[in-house]
Amino acid sequence: MIKSNYESSIASLMQQVENHKQRLNALRNEDRSASNIQLQPKDPIDYPEIAAKALQAVSNTQMESKTIKEAYERGEDIPLTEVVLSMQKSSLAFESTLQVRNKVLKAYDDIMNMPV
Incomplete structure (x- = not known):
């Protein structure tokens, strides 16, 4: 019984770690794609x-x-x-x-x- 509680806690923690890794990778991909964008002002400021x-x-x-x-x-x-x-x-x-x-x-x- 104690062993199954630890196993479920460990499995839950591993799932949370995996979810955080996926979110981090998604943010990194967004950052890479955003850094490739060149922003140009439409009109120069006089x-x-x-x-x-x-x-x-x-x-x-x-x-x-x-x-x-x-x-x-x-x-x-x-x-x-x-x-x-x-x-x-x-x-x-x-x-x-x-x-x-x-x-x-x-x-x-x-x-x-x-x-x-």
Whole structure:
């Protein structure tokens, strides 16, 4: 009786080991087939163009804010809340641009100061 319990436990463990081996081999085969795939980006990323568009958007926000502020100063029917909101948007866009610039310059300095 004890012998049959051990035999069934051993058989169960051997079956589990065999199942794990099969899963491991399947994963290895998937890894090999995945490593043969060459990923190519569809379109190359044009960072200067992205940066130029972002700067143009900030400039447009500032110009819009200036236009709304000047219209309010001339006495046109523009709510003060709209003026303040546009000025805050402009300020936030400009501050964000400055932060990005500072981080890019810091990264550049870090790279230039790396020992070779």
